[in-house]
Amino acid sequence: MIKILDSRPKDQSDMHFSEYINMVVKEFRTHHHGNCGERAYILCDKLNKMGIKNHATIQIDGKKNYNSHVFNVIGLAENAKPSKPETWGPNAVVVDAWSNRIFKPQDAFAFYNDFLCYGEDNPIKIKELGYKYFKSPN
Secondary structure, eight states: OOOOOOOSOOTTTTBBBBHHHHHHHHHHHHOOOOOOOHHHHHHHHHHHHOOOOEEEEEEEEEETTOOOOEEEEESSSSTTOTTTTGOOOOOOEETTTTTEEEHHHHHHHHHHHTTTOOBBBOOOEEEEEEEGGOOOOO
16 A cells, blocks of 8 residues: 655645745655646746746646646746747747656647647647735735
8 A cells, every 4th residue: 555645734725825835845855746736836936036037837728627737938928928828939948847848839739739638629728827826925
């Protein structure tokens, strides 16, 4: 039998982003695991601390619940809309901390179409994730 070691609270809806990141980093260092979203948020936090502003954390979903994925995009154009890849600009790079890969955007979507079984009957939906999903600091 496998025992899952996870000390994270089940309800994280009342956390500030920095509290969540601290919890995820501690968990990652202790148990060496993290899902795609957790790894993307760790990278997002590092980029913010480095003063890098032209990045976004992106979630892609299909019609089926089991095939969502989260990654970061770095090098976004000044007026880019993160949920619209065609606006990302020529310097955009997809950084997938979960799979430990770096892609050109078109290569990333080709990979995700194959790996996550997207296609005509299961098109990719793209949305930006961010601090809005966490409690504001007091």
